[in-house]
Amino acid sequence: MKLPSVGKVSVAAWIIISWHYPCKVDLALGYGEGLTRDRVGVQDFVLLDSHTSETAFLNNLRKRYQENLIYTYIGTLLVSVNPYKELDIYTVTQMQLYRGVNFFELPPHLYAIADNAYRVMCSEYNNHFILISGESGAGKTEASKKILQYYAVTCPTTEQLQIVRDRLLLSNPVLEAFGNAKTLRNDNSSRFGKYMDIQFDFKGEPVGGHILSYLIEKSRVVHQNHGERNFHIFYQLLEGGDKDLLCWLGLERNPQKYAYLIQGRCAKVFSINDKNDWKIVRKAFSIIDFTEKDIEHLFGIVASVLHLGNIQFEEDSNGHAIIRDGTQIKWISKVSRSSQIVSILQVLSPLNVDLAFYARDAVAKAIYGRTFTWLVNKINSSLANKDSTRKTVIGLLDIYGFEVLDTNSFEQFCINYCNEKLQQLLIEMTLKAEQEEYELEGIEWEPIPYFNNKIICDLVEQKHKGIISILDEECLRPGEATDLSFLEKLEEKVGDHAHFVTRKLADQKTRKSIDWVDFRLLHYAGEVTYCAVGSFSLTLFQVLCNSKNGIIRDCFLLSELDNRRRPETVATQFKNSLMSLIEILMSKEPSYVRCIKPNENKEPGKFDDYLIRHQVKYLGLMEHLRVRRAGFAYRRKYELFLQRYKSLCPATWPHWHGPAAEGVERLIKHIGYKPEEYKLGRTKIFIRFPKTLFATEDAFEFRKHLLGMVPLEACWRGALARKEAKKRTWAVQIIRKFINGFINRKKPLCPENMEFVRLVQYNYLMKLRDHIPKNVLDKSWLQPPSILEETSEMLQKICIRSLVRKYCRGVTAERKVQLQQKVVASAIFRGKKEGYLQSINQPFMDTRLKNDVNPKVLQLIHGEKIKYVTPVIKYDRNGFKARDRLLVLTQSSAYVVEMAKIKQKIDYATLKGNGGSQCGTSLSNQKDLQDQVQPSSMPTKSCCGVPCLHAFWIPPGMVTQPLPWAAYSNI
Ligand SMILES: Nc1ncnc2c1ncn2[C@@H]1O[C@H](COP(=O)(O)OP(=O)(O)OP(=O)(O)O)[C@@H](O)[C@H]1O
Numbered sequence: 001m002k003l004p005s006v007g008k009v010s011v012a013a014w015i016i017i018s019w020h021y022p023c024k025v026d027l028a029l030g031y032g033e034g035l036t037r038d039r040v041g042v043q044d045f046v047l048l049d050s051h052t053s054e055t056a057f058l059n060n061l062r063k064r065y066q067e068n069l070i071y072t073y074i075g076t077l078l079v080s081v082n083p084y085k086e087l088d089i090y091t092v093t094q095m096q097l098y099r100g101v102n103f104f105e106l107p108p109h110l111y112a113i114a115d116n117a118y119r120v121m122c123s124e125y126n127n128h129f130i131l132i133s134g135e136s137g138a139g140k141t142e143a144s145k146k147i148l149q150y151y152a153v154t155c156p157t158t159e160q161l162q163i164v165r166d167r168l169l170l171s172n173p174v175l176e177a178f179g180n181a182k183t184l185r186n187d188n189s190s191r192f193g194k195y196m197d198i199q200f201d202f203k204g205e206p207v208g209g210h211i212l213s214y215l216i217e218k219s220r221v222v223h224q225n226h227g228e229r230n231f232h233i234f235y236q237l238l239e240g241g242d243k244d245l246l247c248w249l250g251l252e253r254n255p256q257k258y259a260y261l262i263q264g265r266c267a268k269v270f271s272i273n274d275k276n277d278w279k280i281v282r283k284a285f286s287i288i289d290f291t292e293k294d295i296e297h298l299f300g301i302v303a304s305v306l307h308l309g310n311i312q313f314e315e316d317s318n319g320h321a322i323i324r325d326g327t328q329i330k331w332i333s334k335v336s337r338s339s340q341i342v343s344i345l346q347v348l349s350p351l352n353v354d355l356a357f358y359a360r361d362a363v364a365k366a367i368y369g370r371t372f373t374w375l376v377n378k379i380n381s382s383l384a385n386k387d388s389t390r391k392t393v394i395g396l397l398d399i400y401g402f403e404v405l406d407t408n409s410f411e412q413f414c415i416n417y418c419n420e421k422l423q424q425l426l427i428e429m430t431l432k433a434e435q436e437e438y439e440l441e442g443i444e445w446e447p448i449p450y451f452n453n454k455i456i457c458d459l460v461e462q463k464h465k466g467i468i469s470i471l472d473e474e475c476l477r478p479g480e481a482t483d484l485s486f487l488e489k490l491e492e493k494v495g496d497h498a499h500f501v502t503r504k505l506a507d508q509k510t511r512k513s514i515d516w517v518d519f520r521l522l523h524y525a526g527e528v529t530y531c532a533v534g535s536f537s538l539t540l541f542q543v544l545c546n547s548k549n550g551i552i553r554d555c556f557l558l559s560e561l562d563n564r565r566r567p568e569t570v571a572t573q574f575k576n577s578l579m580s581l582i583e584i585l586m587s588k589e590p591s592y593v594r595c596i597k598p599n600e601n602k603e604p605g606k607f608d609d610y611l612i613r614h615q616v617k618y619l620g621l622m623e624h625l626r627v628r629r630a631g632f633a634y635r636r637k638y639e640l641f642l643q644r645y646k647s648l649c650p651a652t653w654p655h656w657h658g659p660a661a662e663g664v665e666r667l668i669k670h671i672g673y674k675p676e677e678y679k680l681g682r683t684k685i686f687i688r689f690p691k692t693l694f695a696t697e698d699a700f701e702f703r704k705h706l707l708g709m710v711p712l713e714a715c716w717r718g719a720l721a722r723k724e725a726k727k728r729t730w731a732v733q734i735i736r737k738f739i740n741g742f743i744n745r746k747k748p749l750c751p752e753n754m755e756f757v758r759l760v761q762y763n764y765l766m767k768l769r770d771h772i773p774k775n776v777l778d779k780s781w782l783q784p785p786s787i788l789e790e791t792s793e794m795l796q797k798i799c800i801r802s803l804v805r806k807y808c809r810g811v812t813a814e815r816k817v818q819l820q821q822k823v824v825a826s827a828i829f830r831g832k833k834e835g836y837l838q839s840i841n842q843p844f845m846d847t848r849l850k851n852d853v854n855p856k857v858l859q860l861i862h863g864e865k866i867k868y869v870t871p872v873i874k875y876d877r878n879g880f881k882a883r884d885r886l887l888v889l890t891q892s893s894a895y896v897v898e899m900a901k902i903k904q905k906i907d908y909a910t911l912k913g914n915g916g917s918q919c920g921t922s923l924s925n926q927k928d929l930q931d932q933v934q935p936s937s938m939p940t941k942s943c944c945g946v947p948c949l950h951a952f953w954i955p956p957g958m959v960t961q962p963l964p965w966a967a968y969s970n971i
Contacts, residue, residue: 129395134595208385240278260309321356441681
């Protein structure tokens with residue numbers, strides 16, 4: 001299966017395949033006997049018979065290259081020769097093959113390096129980096145992309161993390177569009193340095209990333225050598241951008257119309273499909289979280305740069321530069337939203353024409369350079385993992401290769417200085433560190449000479465005496481600095497350095513090849529002649545600070561101008577960023593990929609002996625091989641070694657009580673290490689061959705399965721990390737849910753507010769429990785939150801009912817009668833009879849009501865004398881009682897009367913008249929009353945055994961006993 005282009009397709013499908021691929025542990029095969037080992041030459045230079053011979057080295061490399069075996073090891077370092085053709089070795093099947101397999105079991109491959117770093121990271125929980133180096137066109141960027149793909153496909157992941165992984169992958173096409181260009185050496189040459197951290201959580205899932213970029217080659221924006229192009233994005237925009245976009249930007253599709261795009265005379269390149277790449281970049285933007293506004297601003301800037309390049313100046317009568325045609329300026333101010341750029345005119349007008357062109361280019365370079373930095377920052381925020389749990393990282397360093405051009409400017413100086421630093425790092429971390437360690441540990445060792453390029457690094461970076469310091473002084477000192485004054489200073493201060501030459505210092509023969517404004521450095525990789533440098537105008541900077549284009553404004557902060565401190569020059573900034581990069585790398589475990597460019601013509605199958613020999617030499621591969629060959633592949637502190645492998649020997653398992661060194665001795669004796677396979681140092685064991693270590697590791701794996709245990713320390717660390725991570729994740733989730741819930745608290749119950757509402761309900765109910773009213777008179781009630789208003793109302797009703805029931809149950813029969821009378825009295829008199837309120841607390845006297853009731857009232861219904869009046873208790877469908885009617889019994893009939901209506905009549909009849917004076921009025925209305933008093937069916941529900949009619953009040957002297965059922969049967 002072939003990998004689809006990373007820019008286009010999500011890798012989820014590959015992951016599903018690889019997810020189930022089991023770890024290969026095949027003890028029966030043994031190391032070095034794997035079925036898949038290739039047998040062309042030697043796959044590890046350490047096995048080369050004449051390991052000191054450069055020719056033998058090249059022969060092996062060539063032999064393998066011709067068989068399309070582009071990878072060969074030197075121990076754990078991978079040498080890669082650019083095939084310049086598609087090989088069938090980057091498929092998902094290949095990835096699966098390498099996943100979880102010990103390093104030397106399979107033919108050398110990038111995947112083995114990537115997998116090894118990953119597995120060590122997971123088991124030892126430490127940070128790693130893979131340094132990919134080599135000259136321009138050697139295949140560094142391709143290698144780093146392939147490693148990234150490998151992790152994307154083989155690492156465990158969740159659906160949620162799919163986005164992170166896609167962003168990691170898709171950051172590449174965007175960065176390449178803005179940071180890569182066609183050069184003579186490479187059609188897709190990275191014109192910036194890149195260090196990318198891939199962050200993994202404790203489960204080994206890729207959860208985020210971070211990119212550091214180094215010094216983009218800004219000069220390319222305004223000038224390209226013959227056969228080279230500007231950055232890809234310009235051509236992609238013109239070729240792929242739709243009509244409307246180009247129209248809005250004021251651009252034409254034809255790149256020949258733009259001065260900044262045609263200096264190399266190769267706007268169209270056979271190997272590059274700008275249209276297609278544009279589509280990938282556009283899609284990538286949406287995945288890595290760019291808003292339409294960001295994109296609009298970004299292309300506004302790209303277009304402005306093109307318009308800037310087309311501005312032409314001519315001389316006015318005073319010899320000052322004036323702009324020939326204002327069209328470009330109009331477009332610039334429109335698409336970059338920066339009318340301030342127009343005010344460059346004022347800045348430029350006192351300049352002569354040459355300086356005006358120079359200033360125009362300086363603006364273009366500065367805008368582009370800073371926009372690139374903005375772009376990287378933006379990508380970083382989309383890759384950022386906000387979870388603060390500890391993560392381990394694997395860093396991929398793909399930095400521009402050593403470069404020698406016909407004219408080498410300040411940028412080449414920086415690129416080559418960077419390569420010196422990385423070479424120095426390699427020396428420090430391998431050759432030097434290794435040999436020092438043997439000495440320290442008392443291991444017998446014959447030192448291997450190697451060229452230490454520290455002397456060149458010092459020449460460039462030393463404080464006060466180095467080239468960068470001298471450049472800083474010249475740039476920042478008062479008075480006008482010129483290229484020549486800078487060169488003079490260099491000659492004065494570093495003139496006697498063995499790796500520095502100028503025309504003045506050179507011997508007769510060399511002199512001819514160095515110009516008066518040049519200086520030459522003898523780098524570890526070869527000689528390079530540099531010409532002097534220019535600087536950037538502060539006034540132009542000020543203009544750009546005021547732009548309305550968000551990106552331009554972000555890129556040119558006015559605060560930078562306020563800085564009273566001595567400003568840092570670009571060279572010093574670069575030096576400092578390299579220093580911190582080295583620091584970052586030094587704290588991690590290294591893996592190395594050394595890329596070799598096989599020929600200058602990008603031709604597949606062509607192995608240029610001379611060119612490759614040169615690279616083998618300056619990459620220090622022979623020295624590395626010699627150290628590897630004489631040295632030891634692996635070393636470990638006794639304690640750690642014993643801790644890991646003690647289960648392999650009965651004497652050390654489960655505990656060894658003596659000194660760790662002795663324990664290790666017993667252990668390796670038991671396993672059967674041969675004397676030539678190891679050495680015991682003061683604090684560490686040194687194992688010469690990887691195969692010995694891997695055999696031990698496999699035996700350990702096997703043993704683990706036998707014992708049914710898991711790797712204790714990894715498991716323990718994993719468990720701790722998991723626990724901590726779980727706790728944090730839980731806390732974060734709760735807080736997040738709470739905030740979300742609070743925001744959505746007024747919405748109907750939904751997943752967003754569910755937890756919050758439950759929590760609020762719980763808290764309210766708990767509080768309510770402690771504040772519940774204690775008796776029927778207590779009317780207080782805890783104020784509910786708005787989401788609980790309805791519930792609270794219901795609860796309050798239930799509570800009151802329960803209190804009332806409780807109260808009623810406690811009422812004596814006598815009091816009950818009193819209350820019943822009071823209720824009826826209330827229905828009749830409340831609000832209508834003076835002194836009623838005062839009478840509430842007074843118990844009724846036997847005679848009182850009798851006196852109060854006007855006898856005429858009792859004759860209201862059909863003129864009959866009322867024998868019995870009582871509220872009817874009726875149960876509705878929900879079981880609630882209603883007491884809105886009265887049962888009225890006369891001598892001949894029973895009536896159910898709506899209380900409200902009869903009250904009305906009673907008002908007229910009794911209360912107002914209170915003695916019968918008005919009663920005539922009322923009686924004249926007898927017909928009305930008749931309508932309201934209708935016979936009703938009997939209530940069917942019973943609440944106390946008696947059919948459901950309760951006499952609350954029996955007017956004294958009328959009916960003294962509840963009537964038997966039969967008495968009502970005619971209702
Ligand atoms: N493994 C590979 N398989 C096939 N082709 C490759 C491989 N590696 C590199 N190439 C080819 O070589 C070209 C140059 O490679 P790459 O861009 O990776 O070089 P580089 O070392 O990063 O150069 P620079 O320093 O200029 O960025 C690629 O565009 C590709 O065509």
